[in-house]
Amino acid sequence: MTYNFSGKRVMVTGAASGIGLASARALADAGAAHLVLVDLNEQALNNLDLACETSLYAGDVADEALWDRIEGDGGALDAALLNAGIAGQAAPVHKMAFADWRQVMAVNLDGLFLSLRTAMRQAKDGASMVLTASVAGLKAEPGIAAYGASKAATLHLAKIAAKEGARRRIRVNAIAPGGVDTAIWDSAPFFEELVEKHQGDRAGALNTMAEGMTPMGRFETAEELAQQVLFLLSDASGTVTGTALVSDGGYTL
Known part of the structure; x- marks a missing residue:
């Protein structure tokens, strides 16, 4: 399918x-007139080359001052993808450091709330959002x-916001999403070990992991998720609201 975000x-x-x-x-290619782009990595933001107007905001999504600045600059929104998040350190509950817990919650929940x-404040009537x-969060x-x-919590927050915005x-x-082929895996120690076992072949390591985790035997690409x-x-998507699109290759079956 093709989508039209002109204007x-x-x-x-x-x-x-x-x-x-x-x-x-994908939004720029679909004709979006203006993208408001937020990320912690200022250099990567500045290196983006998109076929539309952009407003770039580098900062921590858990910093309320960042959002005060964005709201202060104004501009109504037709749509929003609230996507910033981190995986954090893996550990069983009884061994998890509170600082590691708070780091994940600060970005994934505090940042998402802000x-x-x-x-929601800048949304036009009829706007759409994806979290x-x-x-x-399901399995x-x-x-x-x-x-x-x-x-x-993200899944439930989407439901609450949907009911409030209806x-x-x-x-x-x-x-x-289930497994997605992004750089988030590269910092995980278990994945580094798996890549070593595959003599440095990242794609081979990812395929092995996907085959073991999903009935379909593969992970998605970021480009597939973007669509x-x-x-x-x-x-x-008509009147679809307050729901979650599960795209996991059968992992939750």
Whole structure:
């Protein structure tokens, strides 16, 4: 399918890499007039080359001052992808440091709340939003208490925002990806070990992991997820609101 975002002003957080970057590119290619792009990595933001006008905001999404600045600059939103997040340190609950727990919650929940609050304040009637959750918020796995809890909360927050925005025809949905081929794996110690076992072949390591985790035997690309985001942000998704699009290759079956 093709989507038409001509004349639209769209916000994307976590816009400099992964799903956020792929979605920003897809939105620009679909005719978006203006993208409001937010990411912690200022250099990566400045290096983006998109075929539309952009407003770039480098900063921590958990910093309320960043959102005060964005709101102060004004501008109504037609759509928003609230995607910024981190995986954090993996550890069982009884061994997890509180600082590691708080780091994940600060970005994945505090940052999501602040970005959603701004998006709801700036949203036009009939606007649409997508929150990036994860199948980790649906299926329990050991060692990911902070990440899984934050993504479960993301799913419910999307429902609450959808109900609050419904009178203004503001639609709010979530995506819940399973494994996605992004750089988020590269900092995980277990994945580094797997790459070593594959003599440095990252693609081979990723395929091995996907075959072991998903009935379909593969992970998605960020570009595939971006198309799902555009569907939910576009008029093609009709009255879909308050739901989660699970895209996990059958992992949760």
